[in-house]
Amino acid sequence: MHSIKKTKSFKIVYGSGRQAVNPLFVMYVRANDSDISRLGVTVSKKVGKAVVRNRIRRLVKESCRLRAYKIKKGMDIVIVARPAVADLPREGSFFRADKSLEQLFRRMQLLCPEEE
Numbered sequence: 001m002h003s004i005k006k007t008k009s010f011k012i013v014y015g016s017g018r019q020a021v022n023p024l025f026v027m028y029v030r031a032n033d034s035d036i037s038r039l040g041v042t043v044s045k046k047v048g049k050a051v052v053r054n055r056i057r058r059l060v061k062e063s064c065r066l067r068a069y070k071i072k073k074g075m076d077i078v079i080v081a082r083p084a085v086a087d088l089p090r091e092g093s094f095f096r097a098d099k100s101l102e103q104l105f106r107r108m109q110l111l112c113p114e115e116e
Contacts (some may be wrong), residue, residue, distance in 0.1 A: 001068045004040030004076060013040070013078045020107045024088075024097060025060075026080040027104040037071055039064050040078040048086045056081050056097075063098040070111045077110070 004010060017030035030092075032038065041060045043053040060079050064071070079101070088096050105111050 001064060001071070002036050002038045003029065004078065009076070010040055010078060013076045017076070018108065020104050022100055022103055023087045025104060026082065026102040027108060028078040028092055029108050029110065030076045032074055032076045035073055037073055037075045038078065043081040047081055047083050052086050057083055059097045060093055060101065063101045067083045067105070071105070072110050072112055075110060
C-alpha cells in the first residue's frame, strides 16, 4: 500500500471523502481513479508527545499492512487517531487498535470478500 504524503491530497480526501467514526479512529475514504490504494495517517499533538504519536502511527500502518491484500484497489484512505487511542494500555494495544480499524474497514465496505 502506498502513502499519501502531500497536504493537498489529504485535504481532497477530507473534503470530498466519506467518513466513519469510532472511539479510537476516524476514517476518510475516497476513490482515486487508479489501480493502487494509498494510506495516510494523521496523529495530532492532542494525542500525546512524539513517542506516543509515532507508536500509534506504527500500530495503524502495521494493521493496514497486514490486511492490505484484502483492501479494495483504487482508494485513498486517511486514518485520524483520536486522543482515546493514547489511553490504551501498552499490553494488547495493537489488538484493540487492529479490531477498531477492522470495524471501520468493514463499515466503509473496503474489504474484499474472502475466498474459501
